[in-house]
Amino acid sequence: MKQSTKLSFDDLLSDVIVKGLCNKCGACVSFCTANQIGAIEMCGCEDNLPRYVDPDKCFKCGICYLICPQTRELNEDVREEFGWSAPVGQFRDILSAQAADEKIRKVATDGGVVTALLSHMLENKIIDGAIVSKRTGLFNREPEIATTREGLVQAAGSQFSEASHLDEMGKEYSTYVPILPAVRMFGPKRSIRLAVVGTPCQIMAIRKMQVLNILPSDIIFFTIGLFCMQCFAFDNLMEKGLIKKYQINPEDILKVNVKEDFRLKMKSGVTIHIPFEEIEDIARPACLACRDFANDFADISVGGLGSPEGYTTSMIRTTLAKRIFTEAVNGGYIKTAAMSEAEKARLLSLVETFVEKKRERAERTANTMRLPKSREESSSPLKPKEKVLSTGDVDELCAECERLNRHLSWVIGFVSHELSGTLGTIVMNISALADARVARRLDEDKQKRMLLGALGSLKLMQDMVRNYLASSKANSGQLAFNPARINLGKDIISVVIRRLQPSMKMKGMKFICEPCDELEVMCDERLLRVAINNLINNAIKYGSANTVIHSSLRRWENGFKFTITNEGIGIPEGKLEAIFDEFSRFDPLGIGGTGLGLYLVRKIANMHGGSIKANAGYILDDEFVTYETMRKTPGKYVFDRDDKKLRKFATFTLSIPNHAAGGSDSKKGGNENV
Amino acid sequence: MSEQKLILLVDDDPSFLDATTNVLEGFGYRTRKAMNPKECFEELEKELPNLIILDVMMARLDSGFDVCRKLKSNDRTKQIPILMLTAVDKKYPFDFGSSAGEPDWLPVDDFIDKPVEAMELVEHIRKLLKEK
Numbered sequence: 001m002k003q004s005t006k007l008s009f010d011d012l013l014s015d016v017i018v019k020g021l022c023n024k025c026g027a028c029v030s031f032c033t034a035n036q037i038g039a040i041e042m043c044g045c046e047d048n049l050p051r052y053v054d055p056d057k058c059f060k061c062g063i064c065y066l067i068c069p070q071t072r073e074l075n076e077d078v079r080e081e082f083g084w085s086a087p088v089g090q091f092r093d094i095l096s097a098q099a100a101d102e103k104i105r106k107v108a109t110d111g112g113v114v115t116a117l118l119s120h121m122l123e124n125k126i127i128d129g130a131i132v133s134k135r136t137g138l139f140n141r142e143p144e145i146a147t148t149r150e151g152l153v154q155a156a157g158s159q160f161s162e163a164s165h166l167d168e169m170g171k172e173y174s175t176y177v178p179i180l181p182a183v184r185m186f187g188p189k190r191s192i193r194l195a196v197v198g199t200p201c202q203i204m205a206i207r208k209m210q211v212l213n214i215l216p217s218d219i220i221f222f223t224i225g226l227f228c229m230q231c232f233a234f235d236n237l238m239e240k241g242l243i244k245k246y247q248i249n250p251e252d253i254l255k256v257n258v259k260e261d262f263r264l265k266m267k268s269g270v271t272i273h274i275p276f277e278e279i280e281d282i283a284r285p286a287c288l289a290c291r292d293f294a295n296d297f298a299d300i301s302v303g304g305l306g307s308p309e310g311y312t313t314s315m316i317r318t319t320l321a322k323r324i325f326t327e328a329v330n331g332g333y334i335k336t337a338a339m340s341e342a343e344k345a346r347l348l349s350l351v352e353t354f355v356e357k358k359r360e361r362a363e364r365t366a367n368t369m370r371l372p373k374s375r376e377e378s379s380s381p382l383k384p385k386e387k388v389l390s391t392g393d394v395d396e397l398c399a400e401c402e403r404l405n406r407h408l409s410w411v412i413g414f415v416s417h418e419l420s421g422t423l424g425t426i427v428m429n430i431s432a433l434a435d436a437r438v439a440r441r442l443d444e445d446k447q448k449r450m451l452l453g454a455l456g457s458l459k460l461m462q463d464m465v466r467n468y469l470a471s472s473k474a475n476s477g478q479l480a481f482n483p484a485r486i487n488l489g490k491d492i493i494s495v496v497i498r499r500l501q502p503s504m505k506m507k508g509m510k511f512i513c514e515p516c517d518e519l520e521v522m523c524d525e526r527l528l529r530v531a532i533n534n535l536i537n538n539a540i541k542y543g544s545a546n547t548v549i550h551s552s553l554r555r556w557e558n559g560f561k562f563t564i565t566n567e568g569i570g571i572p573e574g575k576l577e578a579i580f581d582e583f584s585r586f587d588p589l590g591i592g593g594t595g596l597g598l599y600l601v602r603k604i605a606n607m608h609g610g611s612i613k614a615n616a617g618y619i620l621d622d623e624f625v626t627y628e629t630m631r632k633t634p635g636k637y638v639f640d641r642d643d644k645k646l647r648k649f650a651t652f653t654l655s656i657p658n659h660a661a662g663g664s665d666s667k668k669g670g671n672e673n674v
Numbered sequence: 675m676s677e678q679k680l681i682l683l684v685d686d687d688p689s690f691l692d693a694t695t696n697v698l699e700g701f702g703y704r705t706r707k708a709m710n711p712k713e714c715f716e717e718l719e720k721e722l723p724n725l726i727i728l729d730v731m732m733a734r735l736d737s738g739f740d741v742c743r744k745l746k747s748n749d750r751t752k753q754i755p756i757l758m759l760t761a762v763d764k765k766y767p768f769d770f771g772s773s774a775g776e777p778d779w780l781p782v783d784d785f786i787d788k789p790v791e792a793m794e795l796v797e798h799i800r801k802l803l804k805e806k
Contacts, residue, residue: 338739340730420788421687427789428693432700438792441700453693460689506688 007062009040009052012071021070022049023286025198027205028064031214040064067208069201070286074208081211082297082318086399088355089296093316094348096307096337097329104153109257110304111312113334114224117300118195119149120328127221128192145194193221199228200292207297222320225295227303227313227351229358230287246272247631257304261574269641270630273574288365293358294351300325306350311337313347359396415468418595422461429454456502463537467596470530471582474603481524481607488519488528488553488560496533500540508546511536516553519560523608523656531604531612532562534597535652539566542650558658559610563651565624570648571616573627579614601654610656619647626651678704679803680721684714684741685729685759694727697792698799711741718751725802727795728782730760742782755783755802759790 016022028050032040039057040050066073083090098111105112121127129145146152203225209217248264257263264272295301299321300314307313316322328334429450432438497511504511539549543566551564571579580602605612617626620637630637681703685691691707698705708714730738745751786798
């Protein structure tokens with residue numbers, strides 16, 4: 001631990017609180033109160049920041065400064081104590097799980113793992129209580145110690161529920177129910193054991209206190225950390241105009257959740273998705289400066305990110321957590337989803353992506369704000385002119401290397417799995433035809449179909465390899481762009497349709513292009529063929545059997561617009577943008593593919609200075625109603641969204657303007673999505 | 675002539691389902707197809723098969739593992755032999771000891787690696803159905 005001298009609450013005021021960096025976690029106050037010093041308190045006013053009660057009582061011990069999650073004095077000590085390793089801290093397992101008790105799942109934001117885990121610990125007397133936040137008004141809540149399952153369930157679905165640190169919104173909304181001062185409720189009774197559910201900064205403060213072995217952290221037995229991107233006041237949502245933009249009636253909010261984006265589930269059944277980017281500038285500065293998304297120092301970290309509906313992503317970090325989690329499973333409190341190692345790797349990769357996003361944002365913030373450094377560091381007379389890598393920098397670099405390595409392993413696993421599946425079909429078909437014991441049992445028609453099946457799989461494999469190579473070239477800037485005048489209908493669409501006809505025939509699908517203008521445009525024929533092929537192939541793969549794929553080709557901006565719509569699995573509202581990401585796939589039927597098809601379409605569109613947009617929704621009485629239309633006309637379309645017979649659709653619009661300026665790569669292109 | 679035995683094929687790859695169906699029908703079996711766990715259970719409601727061929731990696735969390743556990747814990751279906759297919763090779767060693775302490779977490783009757791040749795699949799099926 002670095003030695004800091006003569007630190008006091010004054011330093012915390014100047015370095016953290018005045019700069020707007022206070023997390024309001026209450027750690028400083030809880031220490032001061034639990035140790036009967038009583039120099040500071042949470043002000044209880046609108047800001048609810050820590051303040052002096054009586055400066056004369058301050059011993060200038062500096063502990064309030066040391067344990068603040070925004071200061072860095074003890075960071076290395078905490079990392080060392082809890083065996084932190086890049087990029088997401090230590091963990092023993094990552095999986096999706098849910099509460100076995102349906103009552104808990106019903107009120108929980110995701111799978112109810114937090115409530116189930118705490119119920120197990122309470123009912124088996126592993127802990128005496130859990131600090132939860134109890135709802136006291138529509139958007140208000142306050143910390144409370146729950147000592148029964150009923151108490152836990154009452155608090156579930158609010159901030160306390162996993163991944164729902166943004167669950168409650170309101171004038172007073174904040175991630176921080178300042179849970180730590182609640183510990184003082186126990187006064188001198190120090191033999192109890194508590195569990196705490198908290199955001200990364202809250203858990204960090206607890207760990208810092210534990211490193212120093214100071215009260216009241218001694219009674220914190222178990223920590224459940226929430227994944228956390230940021231938090232903000234509900235007022236700020238309104239100031240930002242998001243309430244108007246997304247037509248949110250606060251009284252109709254049923255649930256708030258954070259997964260791949262910020263989600264508001266309304267009583268009507270509609271889920272409103274708000275990308276993090278849109279709420280980033282209303283986050284508190286304290287959050288923007290925070291580098292910890294995955295709650296690296298908790299015993300177990302939880303959130304909705306990456307898990308399917310009704311499940312909680314759970315990162316089991318410590319030996320204690322592993323033991324308790326396993327007991328909870330064996331005791332029938334928690335059910336785990338069966339996951340392959342590849343699926344776990346994918347889940348981890350997603351968490352790492354968000355970890356990286358938050359760290360990058362913290363870097364940007366650090367460049368624009370004067371964040372508190374270690375006192376020793378900032379007072380050092382040795383101010384190197386050249387950049388010298390600090391321990392933190394090395395950690396970051398190591399974290400980045402490990403992240404890239406994991407990503408590479410995941411990509412190799414993904415590609416191997418997809419190719420291997422296709423290979424399975426080829427082997428089955430060819431081996432049947434080659435083995436006389438099998439072939440003699442197949443009539444001529446079957447033999448022909450199997451040969452065609454093998455051929456189709458080989459073509460699919462060829463497509464996959466082509467997409468992987470094209471993606472690799474695009475990412476390294478080596479995808480050549482050679483525009484020439486081409487006839488879209490004749491040179492592209494007809495060729496692609498001819499090629500995909502067998503797949504359509506197999507599913508009993510029809511393809512209609514109407515209107516299909518006779519257009520001659522300047523495009524890269526080879527690239528555009530890949531893009532159109534991927535769009536039509538996508539419509540076939542994810543379309544329902546015996547349906548019609550509608551498309552149109554129209555003149556636009558001296559270029560063209562190609563629109564394609566299919567009935568099938570649709571696209572969830574929150575994935576309309578993300579579906580174009582590399583290796584992104586919405587594939588509830590497990591049809592498989594490269595995860596690169598739409599990514600390449602976007603790349604190719606951008607190289608032509610154009611764009612690709614996805615839209616989706618429901619088919620109600622043969623009317624194609626988009627999510628956007630439903631948002632704009634609330635109440636007009638009333639239907640049961642859980643109805644299994646609901647028909648869904650997806651539409652893609654490829655817009656390519658007249659190519660006059662020559663090729664531009666995706667970075668220079670005019671598309672805002674890149 | 676004895677009644678044709680019914681095999682339920684559960685795999686997320688429609689091309690593989692078609693290929694396997696052709697082979698199995700050539701050997702006199704009746705087949706039904708399901709592309710995901712939901713369809714699998716729907717098919718089981720209609721008619722109980724003599725054997726289930728189940729792909730382990732159906733690209734979703736409630737895939738092959740979960741399906742076979744459910745089948746083996748249900749009185750109506752637990753007697754049906756399950757042949758599990760996997761495209762997962764040694765690169766993805768499953769943690770058989772984990773999944774949070776469920777000792778009988780994968781109660782299948784036989785395993786076979788994908789890619790599998792047609793005759794090899796038939797031999798496994800015959801063995802499970804106790805045929806010559």
